[in-house]
Amino acid sequence: MATNKYLSSTCTIAKNAVNKNGITLFKNPGTDITAFLLSVYQHFHFNYPKFYKMDNLGKLGWLTAEILLKDDFERFNYEPEEIGVVLTNSNSSLDNDLKYFDTISDIPSPSVFVYTLPNIVIGEICIRNNFKGEHAFFIQEKFDAAFIAQQVNYLLDNDILQACICGWADVLGQDYKATLFLVEKKKNEQALLFSPENIDSIFNTI
Amino acid sequence: MSQSVYVAGVGVISAIGNNVTEHLAAFERGEAGMAEITLLNTIHRHKLPVAEVKLTDEELIAVTGPTTHNSRTALLSLVAAREALNDAAIPNLKELRTGFVSANSVGGMDKSEDFFVEFLADNSKGKLKNVFDHECGSMTEIVADQLGITDFMTTISTACSSSANAIFYAARLIKNNMLDVAVAGGVDALTKFTLNGFNTLMILDKEFCKPFDEHREGLNLGEGAGYVVLVSDKVAKTLTNPAYCKLSGYNNSNDAYHQTASSPEGTGSYMAMKGALAKSGLQPADISYINLHGTGTQNNDSAEGTAVKRLFDPNYPPVSSTKSFTGHTLGASGGIEAVFSVLSIKHGLIYPNLRFKTRISDLPFEPETKYLKGQDIKHVMSNSFGFGGNCTSLIFSAV
Structure with a gap:
């Protein structure tokens, strides 16, 4: 049954800044993407050695999810199977595919190869958080709020999930942007309604 | 209503045989199917052993008859699925609800790989027909058409557990009274993509593989197809030959x-x-x-x-x-x-x-x-x- 869903929190990492729920938490202008993502990791004192092995899409998505869920997610309200992830982007894993292609002429790198799929970033988020619900990754020309809302509403309305992390995570070279939304059925104090209009407006703010 | 699901027929093709009888003989002789690469066109020939089905695409077509897209994947699938269905010899099959639940992970990629050689050299070259059936689901549809199965078909692709998942999904369809009969299993043909990918992961043994040995050094890739025909309680009672076993x-x-x-x-x-x-x-x-x-x-x-x-x-x-x-x-x-x-x-x-x-x-x-x-x-x-x-x-x- 269709009920209202709410944006318990949102997080965007883009343009060398981290923004959560409309507030800029960290800035590091003038650094390239690799140095910037590392500085985010260090700024928030994350301790997850696997981070260093990830490709840039993995790092970007993982960091955005960490900051999205930090302090704002009562994961113990849910079973692992009740939490899912729906992500989209326009460049798939092309950023890493090109890096992998460069290694082929020498010795193809197994550690680069395993990131040559876009949905690996979902795996990184799920492994970190022990999420075991449905997940999907869609490649689209641009951020499509109506499409994401349709997918997530279906999963929540049919009780396939009780909470869903959704949004956009895209990297190609020095261009990157991730915006993730935590969607739940219960309303926190300042939570906005989960609607195509609201997520589109949040996505386009930064 | 939960009910038992029976195995009424089996069919298989792999490097050690083109049908069930040849497999049983190969097991008795202890004869492995790995060898130097002879059919797959790859730079790893003479370097990595693989377990190829010993028939060329043309020889497979001679067995199956031509299909709409002669991907090796579809051809191997058709050989084994048809053997399984014939083996089951289900009376009045046409009156039963029959499904085809087939798994694969490479789809029609063998043909796409041929396409890209020409296409990359000259963007106006390459037959588009060769990429049309690239995706995994196309293989299932081609084979279902050839088998005359129209009631239900689906494709499962979960890497190396794909066809085990296909079998148990098909069993659930029968248990839930959505099908009476299901041909279930899966197929994969050797492709450059999989050989190169596994080689990159550094898990291919350059010799014949040694599973469960302390000194094992990796796997050998193989190809083939295997299907079981699953039937409901009710259909099992009508079989001429008794069912093999239950799932x-x-x-x-x-x-x-x-x-x-x-x-x-x-x-x-x-x-x-x-x-x-x-x-x-x-x-x-x-x-x-x-x-x-x-x-x-x-x-x-x-x-x-x-x-x-x-x-x-x-x-x-x-x-x-x-x-x-x-x-x-x-x-x-x-x-x-x-x-x-x-x-x-x-x-x-x-x-x-x-x-x-x-x-x-x-x-x-x-x-x-x-x-x-x-x-x-x-x-x-x-x-x-x-x-x-x-x-x-x-x-x-x-x-």
Whole structure:
């Protein structure tokens, strides 16, 4: 049954800044993407050695999810199977595919190869958080709020999930942007309604 | 209404044979299917052994008749699925609700790889027809058309556990009275993409693979297809030949640990085996034989071995990996090994684990190395574990 869903929190990492729920938490202008993502990791004192092995899409998505869920997610309200992830982007894993292609002429790198799929970033988020619900990754020309809302509403309305992390995570070279939304059925104090209009407006703010 | 699901027919093609009879003979002779690459056009020829089906695409077409897209994947699938359906010889098949649940992981990629050679050289060249059926689902549709199956079809692609998942999904469709008959299993052809990919992961053995050996150095890729025909209680009663066995248990679990590796404790494999036992209502001591996933990689065999130890210690049933014969056929392996499990029950067979010499130091058990026949086989467990931690166990039981 269709009920209202709410944006318990949102997080965007883009343009060398981290923004959560409309507030800029960290800035590091003038650094390239690799140095910037590392500085985010260090700024928030994350301790997850696997981070260093990830490709840039993995790092970007993982960091955005960490900051999205930090302090704002009562994961113990849910079973692992009740939490899912729906992500989209326009460049798939092309950023890493090109890096992998460069290694082929020498010795193809197994550690680069395993990131040559876009949905690996979902795996990184799920492994970190022990999420075991449905997940999907869609490649689209641009951020499509109506499409994401349709997918997530279906999963929540049919009780396939009780909470869903959704949004956009895209990297190609020095261009990157991730915006993730935590969607739940219960309303926190300042939570906005989960609607195509609201997520589109949040996505386009930064 | 929950009901039993019976296996009424089997069909298989792999490097060791083009049908069930040839497979049984190859097992008895202890003859592995790996060899130097002869058919796949790759830079790894003369360097890496693979287990190729010994028929060229043209020879396969001569057997199957031409299809709308002569991908090797579709051709192999058609050979084995047709054998299974003929073997089942179900009376009045046309009046029953019949489905085709087929798994694969490469789709029509063998033809796409040919296309790209021409296309990359000149963007106006290359036959688009060769990429039209690139995706996995196309293979299922082509073969379903050829088999005349129209009631239901679907494709499952979950890496190396694909066709085990197809079989148990088909069983659930029958149990829930949505189908009367299902041809279920899977197929994969060798492609450059998979050979190069596994080579990149550094898990291909340059010699013939040695599953469950302390000195194992990786897997050999193979190709083929394996299908079982599953039928409901009601259809089983109408069969001319008695059903082979029942599919009594199944489970899919995920250890959510790494993209291409199992957790060292084998959590996913342990949960899959334990879940399948629970579903069948059996105890570990009831299992007569385990057809291991047993790829021959360091990671799989130690994780699977640890999981078997956790569940079965101290009383181990005979275990072996038939990938020592067929190579690792990826999306087809669960279907091919399901056929072997069914034949194990039917003929009282335990298959030898070829080239085994030294027990894995951390494990208190070792695989069976002899071909044994006339055994009393009541329940066979078949393991299929895939990348992404996707682990499935099936249990077949004598009736």
